[in-house]
Amino acid sequence: MDALQEIVTNPAFHDYLAILKGARNGFVYGVKVRFPHAVVMSILFGRGNWQTRLWNIYRATRQHAVNLAKFVTLYKTFLLIQRKTNNGKERISDTFIAGLLGGYIVFGERNAVNEQV
Numbered sequence: 001m002d003a004l005q006e007i008v009t010n011p012a013f014h015d016y017l018a019i020l021k022g023a024r025n026g027f028v029y030g031v032k033v034r035f036p037h038a039v040v041m042s043i044l045f046g047r048g049n050w051q052t053r054l055w056n057i058y059r060a061t062r063q064h065a066v067n068l069a070k071f072v073t074l075y076k077t078f079l080l081i082q083r084k085t086n087n088g089k090e091r092i093s094d095t096f097i098a099g100l101l102g103g104y105i106v107f108g109e110r111n112a113v114n115e116q117v
Helices: 002-009 011-045 050-085 094-107 112-116
Strands: none
Touching: 002 011, 011 050, 050 094, 050 112
């Protein structure tokens, strides 16, 4: 346990652990936002039996959560790469470029969840 605590508190691993934490937070936020929305939409506008509706709720929630986790991971990774290639300094355009690339890769596919995001 001490070895794990040492890794977590080591400043050398801060940026990499921030990527993992961001992915986790993106996934959790995706579930928190999408699940209630999917339930309400399924009750109001759903078709088919309840087993089909529950499967659609699960599928939409999973896709939204995974997409947000992927986006945060890519965004923070691109920021880290840009900072490392610029001698540890952030530039004004770094966040724009990281968001553009991450958004294109994750949300570029046309599906119902991505269109609503």
